[in-house]
Amino acid sequence: MALLRVESLVAGYVPGVDILRGTNMSLESGSLVAVIGANGAGKSTLARTIFGLVPVRSGAVFFQEQNITGQPPEHLVRLGVSYVPQTANVFPSLTIAENLEMGAFRDSRNLDRRRRRIYDLFPSLGKRQRQSAGTLSGGERQMLAMGKALMMEPQLLILDEPSAALSPILVQDIFRLIQQIHAQGTTILLVEQNARKALAIAQKGYVMDGGQEHFSGTGIELLHHPEVVALYLGKKG
């Protein structure tokens, strides 16, 4: 059974301008699925539409076979879906600990145990629990944003370009952490600009172009697919 299923999704921010033009995809429970594609291909819009942030014109989204098309984000958080936006994804005037608390607003039982779990995953955050998030570096903010999204112990974590605007060393760290989160049992939908790295850790990948998925396959297949390599992965190195 697919955890998440997207069927012929058409969506856009402004009436008359469709960004998604009939996208299909499915995600098995426990998998890590990458969505790659050029700028403007509709990757981030797909993530935002699944999470109820973009008006849907037609098509449907199912989570655990339940139709969640157009449901507001607060409802999806309750169902077990978390989303990490690409930018402005932490509350700068709140401390690290307070940011994590907000992540578990809907259910703050065992708040301390959940926070400890996040601090175990991201030790650098644990050392500075009372520091305000606005003073963190780009990489630390990204970790806090992921930690905040993990506080509800979601079944599905949607990450929107987590490596954007990070230095190459931090990109390595972030991908390692994404693998670690996945290994702990969270299903992940990873929207990424960094196609090679994303496909290398994904079981399944979708290549988007013009608001539709053009290719799909296992991460390895796509990494060696001649057309995908030529059009989307560029030269090696």
Add this chain to the structure above:
Amino acid sequence: MDWVTALLQAGIDGVSFGAVLALGAIGLTLGYGILRLANFAHGDLLTVGAYLTLAFQAGLQWPLPLAMAGGALGTMLLTLTCDALLWAPLRSRRASPTSLMIASIGLALVLRNGVILIWGVSPQRYNLPVSPAIALGAGLQITASRLWALGIALGAVVLVSLLLQQTKIGRAMRAVADSPELARVTGVPVGLVTAITWLVTGGLAALSGEMLGLITTMRPNMGWLLILPIFAATILGGIGNPYGAIAGALLVGVAQEVATVCPASLGSLTQYCLSTDYKLGVGLLIMVLVLLLRPQGLFRGTRA
């Protein structure tokens, strides 16, 4: 040396007036930070709170503290009603900040004329027991009602600070002030935060109006006239920052009183004194200077 005494006395009066302003300014700045609303109807909420208290005290013969609590509660309910009838529909239509501001001016007119319709235009007073001013030594004094105003304002400030720092909903209010969109995505109940913000705003505005009623006579335009110094205090403290608003309000309050000090010992120079009629002008001047020299305020606000 009577001018020293006069200045100190003006400082004392300024602090108590500043405390009244602070109650108004905290509500205004929270509303701006969390609801993204420059609410020109905020001053008239003060008026409504003050007159509701009058109705409960003079009309229903309630004791003053109970009447004040009733006035605050009534104003809180009014803010929730306004949100349901006016602000929520405007938010769902994604109204621009300018549209919201103009709507708030409209609401201000409705509230003020509602007060005139019910209570008339003539000045009114609470039925207060006559109590002598308390001597502070060195010729300085403070009236009991000003002291009450100061104490209640301080208490409210401490409570708001505890709410924002020590409670989960208060931290959620700060989160929404940082980013309403992220708060929504994170699963913070933005609707609940909005309602709580209106309740706090309405309660503080009513208290401010009631304190003002303790130290002056009440008129239907009392809150409207105060909206300028309240905005001045809010901008001075960094808009969206409640602690800044308190500091800004005390500064504006003291500046307004001190600027119009005019002791008789100045002799013929008293003709150059600033008349007390210009008190509001001092508040406005501070606002203009801050906007020109340090538009972000003295302290950091919610938005640059």
